[in-house]
Amino acid sequence: MAKAYVKNYYDLTPAAPARHLNAHAFAFGLPATMDSDTYNFFSICEIRFGGAAILDNHKDADHCYFILSGKGYSIIKGKRYEYKVGDVMWIPGNSDHEMYPIGVQTLKFLVTLTPKEFNQTEPFIRNINDVTPVPAADAEKATAFPISNPKNGGSKTIEFQVVEILPDGVVSGQVAESDQMSYVISGKGYVIADGEKLPLSVEDGFYIPKGVKYEIHPDGCQALRIAQSFGPARLASRD
Structure with missing residues (x-):
């Protein structure tokens, strides 16, 4: 894998x-x-x-x-x-x-x-200011801004969103439904993928393969803000 x-x-x-x-x-x-x-x-x-x-x-x-x-x-x-x-x-x-x-x-x-x-x-x-923020999936104290997905003019190839995780929040317990690439816009934190802890800082890009269990945590007093690209889009499989 x-x-x-x-x-x-x-x-x-x-x-x-x-x-x-x-x-x-x-x-x-x-x-x-x-x-x-x-x-x-x-x-x-x-x-x-x-x-x-x-x-x-x-x-x-x-x-x-x-x-x-x-x-x-x-x-x-x-x-x-x-x-x-x-x-x-x-x-x-x-x-x-x-x-x-x-x-x-x-x-x-x-x-x-x-x-x-x-x-x-x-x-x-x-x-990002044109979209209605929603609670991030499988997360606590995290907000998603779904800028492009199959329901708002995009396609099944790419779902793109920005996620903000508050300092005491977490994206947890997920098994990646598709390959995903993310980019740290601001803040710092870490991702745990298949049990391995990987530190995150500003201008890091990180890859999580389909089928991998992962969590994303902020680290410090600042919210962790990341841009996420899922492809093919996760929402296509949820419809």
Whole structure:
């Protein structure tokens, strides 16, 4: 069985992604490192001033971007979409798309790309402040912000949410229903996966394979805030 792991952004080797200018990608997860047939990759991409992701089409692979800093826009099938910090930019497969920063600040964003269980959807932008928070599943004192899932315009390929766990809260006793990749936005804590304790800090990415029992705990007086990508989406199996 594949093993859970944690990697920090600053320990990753930057790579120049194909069809990008003045940009770098930092991969938390690739199929070879995750032993997964679900994800093509889960990474951070940075496009600097004057850079771009030039015209591309990933056929049956959906893109889910989560903006961490900066502002930017995409041209998707001829239509312009602008985004800012806290936005998800959903780019469906079979869509011609380009991406550009706005202003001089580096555009930094999480990228999830996966083709599994693909079905055609439409592009959209949704901010974390636009969604109704709900209690996080199988958790105590934790809130989820479901930004993209099969019920609100996304697809079965990717469910994306932000979760906030209060200092005395926990996400506990879960067996992963699908492969999942997460990223620590703020706070610190630890994940226990199949009995192994893995520390978490800001800008860590961590992988939990399908079938692994895990818990997520904050550590300290600050809430632990994480972005989570599940693929294929857990909610598809709950309907």
